[in-house]
Structures are given as C-alpha cells and as structure tokens.
Amino acid sequence: MGKQPPVPLLVNGRRSDGRLPTEHRPVRMEVGVVSNAEGSALVAYGNTVILAAVYGPREVPQKHLELPDKAILRVRYHMAPFSTSEGRKSPTPTRREIEISKVIRTALEPVVLLERFPRTTIDIYIEVLQADGSTRVTGITAASLALADAGIPMRDLLVGVSIGKVSGTIVVDLNQLEDQYGEGDMPLAIMYSRGLITLMQADGEWMPNEINQAIDLAFKVAEKIYRLEKETLKGRYVESAITI
C-alpha cells in the first residue's frame, strides 16, 4: 500500500532477479540431515533455506492433549534470529509465526495417516535458516520430505508453492522483495497426485478469474517439485546401497 519498491519488480517481462513470471528459483533438497531425528530435510528455494525435523510417533508429554482415535501433530514454524535481511529477529514467537504454525499443521493433517498411531504425537519442527520470501511453502516441502524420511505413512507428498502478483502479472515463487512490495501473495500446499489443496491463503487484491490462473500455475510448478521430492527420497536409498 503506497510502498514503492527500491527497484522495479518487472521490466520487459523479467523480474528483479532476472526470472520470467513462471520461473521458479532453483530448488535444492536433501534428506536425513539431522541424525538424531526420525526424519529430516533441508530445502532451499533460491536463497530461502529451511530445515525440518520430525520426531515421533511418540508419547504425548501433556496427557490431556492425546486423542484416543488418532495421533496429534505438533508443529512449530520458527525463524532463526539471523534469518532475516533486516535486524535480528527476536526468537520469541510472533503472531505471524503462530498463525503460520497453525496453517502448516492443518496443511499436513490431511496428508498423514494419523489414525495409525492413536494416543501419540508426531512433532514437526520447521526452522527458517535464511529467509528470502516463500518461507512457509518451502517449509511445507521440507516438512513433507522429513515426514517421508521418517517413514511415517502418508496419503501423498505435499508440495509448497507460492504465487504472487507483481505489476499486474501473476508470478510464481515470490522472493522477499516481491513479497514485500507486490500486489498480492498466495501460498499453496498441494497434494499433487491427489489434486488436493491443503493450504491456501491470499492477501492483496485479486480478481476472481486471477485465482484460477494462479492455481493453474501452482499445479504446473508443483509437478516438477513433486518429482524432485520423489527422486530425493529414492536417492537416499541408492546412496546407502552404494556405501554398504
């Protein structure tokens, strides 16, 4: 609102970092990066780097929270104090982090077969190590990989993708600058092989037909990330077979 970006967000069809509107930043994935965790993953979308670790299914420390017919998920999305480009981010959870933890939890709940592990908790910790926009969706991809790496039964892999609007154009995978100065922001989590959306938020101003366009683009990009997720998970076993 009234905020002017320090550099133009779109010039001759190219974005501030040289990408095309439908171009995703390079995606990097690695699983099994925390030896103590049941499952873990490190995922980067460009300069956004997120670590996710999964513990459980295990006993619920606060007995009154356990459910008789299924496992509970306990999720924390958290930004490291050194992860932002501005000053130090206080480690105390902000309202933003509390909301994001909740929407990520409800994005993961339809994916995990919670009914297999009654009276237990599956804990998912998402740490933003370096933030350059799209942190919640990168975190979702990392959490999904960490859950799969932990061997927890899932209905599908989840892919996090962000869509945005800059200078009237629908773009994919917002960086920090576009997130801050763009006209709209729409993070999505997609169960790709099932065609289901488990996280969808939006702010800014959107015309109803733009939303359809945005979802189209998100599914197109999600396919590629989904394939990379599968390869990454398979790769782990190929690697261990070689080292034996």
Added chain:
Amino acid sequence: MLSVTQERSVIPRLKQEIMRKMVEQGVRIDGRGLNDYRKLMIRVNAIKTADGSSIVALGNTKVIAGVKVDVGKPFEDTPDEGALIVNLEIAPTASPDVEPGPPDENAIEIARVVDRAIRHSGFIDFKSLSIVTGKHAWFLWVDIYVINHDGNLIDASTIAAVTALMNTTLPKVELDPTGNIIKIDRSVRAQLTTNPEKLPLTITHVKMGNVLLVDPTREEEDLSDGMYVVGVAGGNIVAIQKVIGAFTRDEVNYVINNSVNQYLRLRDAVLNALKNPSTELRL
C-alpha cells in the same frame, strides 16, 4: 509455541447422520438452505467509552468490536499513512471450553484474517489517517471480543469490525506551526472516512462430505471436513484462508464464485441491519 491438533466436540452419531443426510438434500438441521445466513442484528456505538463500536449477533454468535484511536508515529516505510491493528479475544464467557488467557492460535488466526480483509480492500484510506507526514498519524486499534461462540466467528468478527469502523470518530488535533501537537480535543470529533463501495466482508464455507454451506453453526463446524474463508470487497477477492481440511480445485472454484455471489446478499443484510438498529441487543 507449538500448534497442536485440536479435539472436536462430540456430536451424537444419530445427530451426525441426520445432519449429513439433510445437507445432501440441501436443507440444514435448523431449517436453513445451504446459502442462507442466520439472522443478523447489529447495534452500533452502544459502548460509550470507545471511539466507535458495534455489537453483532449472527444467530447465537455474539461479538463486540470496539475501536480506540491513538496518535502514533507513522512507520518509516509509510510516512504518510496511519495504521490499523486488529486484535481478537475469545472471552471465557463464549463457551464452556474456553480457558481465560492470552489469545491462542485460533484467536490470532481470526484477527489476522479480519485484518487482511480490511487492509487490502481500500475500505480505509490509510493516507487520510496522516496528521503530519513522518511525524503523527492515527492508529486505529480494533479489539474484537467474542462473547458467545456458536460458529462462524470470522464472518461475525469482520462485520463487527467494519461496522465499528464506519461509526468511528477521530478527535480534533491542534498543531503548532512546526507540526507539534498542542492538544487533542476529544470533545470535538470528525467521522473516520470509509469507502462503502469497498466494504470488506468475509464469507465462510464449511464442507460436509461433498456439500458446501455458508455461515456454519458451531455444531456444523465440529462436524465439518473442511473450512474455507474468502474476504470480498466490491468484486475483488482481498483475503483467502483455508482453515481446515483439503479441497479439490473444483471446490475452491465453487467457493470463490459462491463467495462473490453471497457477498452481495450479506452486504445487503449488513446495510439493512444498520438501518434498523436492533433493540434486542443489549449490553
């Protein structure tokens, strides 16, 4: 702070079956159709101590929004704009399962969705809140109190917040020639400018099986397989929040289009309720 899977209230199986069967035939257990809102009553400025307020009853859900205005220093990246801060508390009066304490993730989520719907709508011209560029601007503090929880807190809260803002007045500020504040005269007031063409409202859908319905009661929320909120202002979408569950692309399309349609009905209901202030709503 961990976000933890929440327990849902138990609804007797017989009632569950009846509710699910009925919605498949397009009727709800309280007699409403799938796109019908409950009775809406609004009473504005009943709170004399606030700079603007609104009590909203949506069926048995009851919320109060109170606006307090303050002069603050504008943010560095928007030196010629004021600010909007939305907070929400689910009072322990609201239902037997609410424990007193600071706002939990549910309260924070609702407040942030309402905030986004208002912020991006153009309903408030933030530049009109500037007093002296870079120095003084109005801060609008909107505090929403849920007094009784019978479902659809988000839509009721948005209605309360926007109708309170429509009835908010700003005190007169006297400045010296250098732009310092001499006096804030709370007895002389001017109406806060809002743009009724861009009135922001949220429309909440829940999914029961394959059926989507608006304005859920608490019971319908507890039984639902999904919840999806769309903020609409004029003809534009200004906020989206999937709250619970998984949605197909067709379902999302239906919900977006239906929200744009239902917005017109809900806006009429709000404007009507404002024209006919309720005498039933007491403090």
